Amino acid sequence: MGRYVLKRIGFMIVTFFVVVTLTFIAMKMLPGTPFLNPKLDPTQRQALMHEYGLDQPLAIQYVKYIWELLQGNMGTSFQYGNEEVTTLLFQKFPVSMNLGFEAIIIGAILGTLLGIFAGLHRGKFLDWGSMIFSMLGISIPSFIFAGILQYFLGVAIPLFPVAGWEGASSHVLPVASLAVGVLAEVAIFMRTEMVEVLNQDYIVTAKAKGLSKNAVVFKHAVRNALIPVVTILGPLTAAIITGSLVIEDIFGIPGIGDQYVKSIVTNDYPMIMGTTELYAALFILTIFIVDLLYGVIDPRIRVSGGHN
Amino acid sequence: MMGKLLEVKNLQVQFDIFGAHVQAVRGVTFELNKGETLAIVGESGSGKSVTSKALMGLIPNPPGKIKEGQIVFEGKDLVANTEKDWMKLRGKDISMIFQDPMTALNPTMKVGKQIMEGLILHQHMSKSQARERAIDLLRRVGIPNPEKRVEEYPHQFSGGMRQRVVIAIALACNPKVLIADEPTTALDVTIQAQILDLMRDIQKDTGTAIILITHDLGVVANMAQRVAVMYGGKIVETGTLDEIFYNPKHPYTWGLLSSMPKLHAKTDKLQAIPGTPPDLSNPPKGCPFAPRCPYAMKVCVDQMPAYTHLSETQKAACWLQDERAPKVEPPKTIGVGGE
Numbered sequence: 001m002g003r004y005v006l007k008r009i010g011f012m013i014v015t016f017f018v019v020v021t022l023t024f025i026a027m028k029m030l031p032g033t034p035f036l037n038p039k040l041d042p043t044q045r046q047a048l049m050h051e052y053g054l055d056q057p058l059a060i061q062y063v064k065y066i067w068e069l070l071q072g073n074m075g076t077s078f079q080y081g082n083e084e085v086t087t088l089l090f091q092k093f094p095v096s097m098n099l100g101f102e103a104i105i106i107g108a109i110l111g112t113l114l115g116i117f118a119g120l121h122r123g124k125f126l127d128w129g130s131m132i133f134s135m136l137g138i139s140i141p142s143f144i145f146a147g148i149l150q151y152f153l154g155v156a157i158p159l160f161p162v163a164g165w166e167g168a169s170s171h172v173l174p175v176a177s178l179a180v181g182v183l184a185e186v187a188i189f190m191r192t193e194m195v196e197v198l199n200q201d202y203i204v205t206a207k208a209k210g211l212s213k214n215a216v217v218f219k220h221a222v223r224n225a226l227i228p229v230v231t232i233l234g235p236l237t238a239a240i241i242t243g244s245l246v247i248e249d250i251f252g253i254p255g256i257g258d259q260y261v262k263s264i265v266t267n268d269y270p271m272i273m274g275t276t277e278l279y280a281a282l283f284i285l286t287i288f289i290v291d292l293l294y295g296v297i298d299p300r301i302r303v304s305g306g307h308n
Numbered sequence: 309m310m311g312k313l314l315e316v317k318n319l320q321v322q323f324d325i326f327g328a329h330v331q332a333v334r335g336v337t338f339e340l341n342k343g344e345t346l347a348i349v350g351e352s353g354s355g356k357s358v359t360s361k362a363l364m365g366l367i368p369n370p371p372g373k374i375k376e377g378q379i380v381f382e383g384k385d386l387v388a389n390t391e392k393d394w395m396k397l398r399g400k401d402i403s404m405i406f407q408d409p410m411t412a413l414n415p416t417m418k419v420g421k422q423i424m425e426g427l428i429l430h431q432h433m434s435k436s437q438a439r440e441r442a443i444d445l446l447r448r449v450g451i452p453n454p455e456k457r458v459e460e461y462p463h464q465f466s467g468g469m470r471q472r473v474v475i476a477i478a479l480a481c482n483p484k485v486l487i488a489d490e491p492t493t494a495l496d497v498t499i500q501a502q503i504l505d506l507m508r509d510i511q512k513d514t515g516t517a518i519i520l521i522t523h524d525l526g527v528v529a530n531m532a533q534r535v536a537v538m539y540g541g542k543i544v545e546t547g548t549l550d551e552i553f554y555n556p557k558h559p560y561t562w563g564l565l566s567s568m569p570k571l572h573a574k575t576d577k578l579q580a581i582p583g584t585p586p587d588l589s590n591p592p593k594g595c596p597f598a599p600r601c602p603y604a605m606k607v608c609v610d611q612m613p614a615y616t617h618l619s620e621t622q623k624a625a626c627w628l629q630d631e632r633a634p635k636v637e638p639p640k641t642i643g644v645g646g647e
Contacts, residue, residue: 201411208364208406209426209477210398213391219425223416299416299461 008291012284019280020069020273024062027272034078034267052078054269065273074277075270079263085274089256093278095165096248096255100240102175107182108233114183115190115229116222122195130187137184142243146177146250163252174251178243182236189232193225200224227298234287241279313517314340314363314485319377321358321367328589332358334541335377340485345511345518347528347549349564350538353585356521359538360487363519364404365394381485400430403478407490409470413462419446419473420458426480445476449506468499475506482514489521504530525568529553534621537561540586540596542612547622557616557624560597562638595627603628603636 035048049055053064068075074085118130150173154162161170197203198221206220245257256275263271295301321333333355340346348356361367362374365386379386381401389397403426406412414422423445424438433441439458446454449472462470471491478486488507492500504527511518520531528535528549535552537545537560545558556562563581583600586592595601598608607613608627616629628636 201406201408202414204366205406205412205422205474205477206414206425207366208398208404210395210400210429211425212395220414220417224414227416297416299418300463 005292008288012288015284016277016280017066020066020277021062023273023276023280024065025058027269028058028061030264030267032267034269036266069277074274077263077271078268079266079271085270088259088271089274089278092254092256092259095253096244096257097282099165099171099174099178099248099253099255100237100244102171103178103244104182104233104237104240106175107179108186108236110179111183111186112190112226112229114187116194116217116225118187118191119194119198119225120217122198127191131191134184134187134191137180138188140180142177142181143246143250145180146174146247149173149177150250163250165251165253165255174247174253177250178240178247181239181243185232185236186229189229190225193228194221197221197225223297227294230290230294230297233293234283234290237286238283241283311342312339313342313382315378315380316359316363317378317380319359319362319379320375321355321362321372322375323372325371325589330589331375331591332372332541332588333362334588334591336538336541336543338536338543338546340517340519342484343511343515343517344534345520345532347520347522347532347535348538349522349525349528349535351523351585353588354538355541355588356538357489360404360489360519360521363485363487364398364402365389365391366398366404396430399426399478399483400481401483402485402487403481403483405471405474405478405486405488405491408494409467409474410494412474413470415462417461418458419460419462419465423458423473423477423480426477430481441480442476445480446473448479448510449473449476450502451476467495468502471495471499471503472506475503475510479510479514479516483516485519486511486516487519487521490523491520492527493522493524500527507531525564537564541588541591542596542625544595544597544626545622545624547619547624551619551622555618555622556638557618557622557629558597558626559601559603559628559636561624563600566639595625605633 033045033049033054034052035045040048046055053061056064065075072086074089076082077085077088080088114130114134118127121127150162153159154173160172162173164170165174198217203216203220206216211219244255245260247253248255248257256278259271260275262268263275316336316338319333319336320331323330323332336355336359338346338348348359350356358367358372363379363386367374374387377387381397386393386397413419420439420442423442424433424435427433427438427441428435431438443454443458446457451457451469451472457465462473465473471494475491486507491507492503495503507518508531510516518531520527522528532549534548535546536543537552537558539560545552545556545561547555552561553565556565560581566579567581569578581600586596586599592598592609594607594609594611595604595613598604601608605627613625613627613630615623615625617623618629627633
């Protein structure tokens with residue numbers, strides 16, 4: 001197990017630096033410069049470029065950037081009054097993360113429950129109902145839900161604030177808009193797995209022991225059905241990240257999404273790099289945790305990981 | 309004479325699938341005495357597995373249902389059982405060994421816990437008591453190092469070892485009836501003998517009655533005292549082991565015995581019964597074996613024969629036993645083992 005984790009951490013570091021490198025190259029291919037003020041004349045602009053080292057060859061800029069990054073220095077933003085990128089990130093990123101995690105946890109738990117429920121009522125009205133709801137949840141983008149929820153639960157029946165990020169009630173609508181997609185996807189997956197698992201021989205064995213239906217379902221079926229479902233949590237996290245950029249905008253949430261988009265438009269290089277790195281690290285870490293979780297649920301994987 | 313433990317009377321099981329009524333079991337009657345082994349023999353689709361599932365209340369409903377009949381266990385008719393009654397019975401009084409040990413165990417639960425579940429449920433043991441008993445059971449079914457193995461998962465066991473675990477689960481609460489549904493079919497031949505030996509030993513120790521469902525006559529010869537031969541959802545012949553093997557009366561039993569490969573036979577061809585079993589969604593009016601029977605007469609197709617009692621223990625449902633029928637000698641190809 002220890003060796004497996006070490007190996008995985010090695011791969012994670014490599015993946016991270018591949019992402020950093022590709023982002024760096026792609027970013028430098030963006031047209032325009034960070035210094036957009038029309039009052040600047042070409043010589044002044046040249047001086048600024050020189051000051052930030054932007055007139056040097058790409059390879060040298062890259063090596064310098066990586067060197068600084070390894071020392072934990074992400075540079076200063078070109079836009080926000082020369083503030084440290086790390087400071088800016090740590091101000092705004094927690095809000096985005098909060099939103100994303102609430103959505104994914106609520107979506108995954110409710111989705112699992114809905115999937116179990118549908119699987120147990122296979123072929124009946126409740127199953128069809130749950131699955132139609134889930135298909136809608138997958139096909140309709142989160143920003144449409146956001147609009148619908150804002151109108152019906154914010155304006156028509158003003159239960160929750162339409163925008164903002166203060167207090168628990170302000171979390172309800174944005175988290176719900178984001179969670180619907182996760183819920184729907186997990187529910188459909190979970191239902192398929194439940195139907196499959198409930199047909200397995202070991203379920204008959206469990207029944208033959210005299211266990212109640214609930215014990216058979218929750219002690220024997222659910223854990224086995226969860227194994228494949230856990231795998232989709234990784235990709236779902238990525239979807240949440242991109243989804244939250246739009247949702248933050250719609251609900252006026254002071255997260256990092258708005259700033260991220262702006263940094264790309266204005267060629268704020270250190271900001272682009274910093275935000276991407278944070279998202280990449282988070283994503284890589286999520287996949288790693290999901291894989292460990294996989295081992296916790298499925299003993300077969302735990303062991304093979306240990307022997308390798 | 310030993311006492312009756314279980315009596316099945318005129319059991320009929322029907323499955324409603326895609327508008328068809330498949331009559332999987334069509335009036336099966338047999339009894340099981342304390343401590344004996346009864347083999348139910350037949351080919352795939354003869355209704356033997358469905359019969360065994362009915363005894364456990366495990367016919368999936370829908371689509372299946374018990375249409376008629378009684379299953380009397382210790383004086384009580386189980387057909388009237390509610391799901392709650394079944395839960396009290398399953399795994400405690402009647403338990404089951406399944407065909408495929410590779411799929412019969414939950415892959416994500418420790419073997420010990422799978423054995424302990426029944427003990428905690430039926431015998432109200434504490435966790436530590438149940439664990440001790442699980443270790444004893446694993447030792448009893450011949451698993452070495454049970455203190456360690458109890459903490460392992462099914463994938464850490466070989467096929468034969470898993471079947472031993474399945475047997476340990478079935479035996480956990482000292483059931484009065486053990487139903488073994490093709491317990492050795494999925495195992496290597498060398499392991500088969502070990503598992504059969506184990507089942508015999510356990511029967512000697514505990515006095516459990518065994519219903520052995522199989523199509524393997526070699527297994528029957530090794531294990532059973534009495535045999536019921538099923539075909540087309542009916543028992544066509546029943547008798548003691550010797551009666552069925554040395555003095556069979558039903559042409560289907562002849563066919564089964566002839567199709568056993570023989571060690572010293574000079575031919576290089578295996579004997580088969582030509583034809584296929586009847587379609588039970590549209591069961592035949594007469595004898596279900598008539599279309600495949602080389603001795604079939606007109607009456608066989610029209611009317612199901614009643615049982616002819618050939619001895620106190622043997623009876624067969626065949627028109628050949630009627631006094632008006634021509635005398636037919638069983639084929640020479642019938643032979644037990646290598647003789």
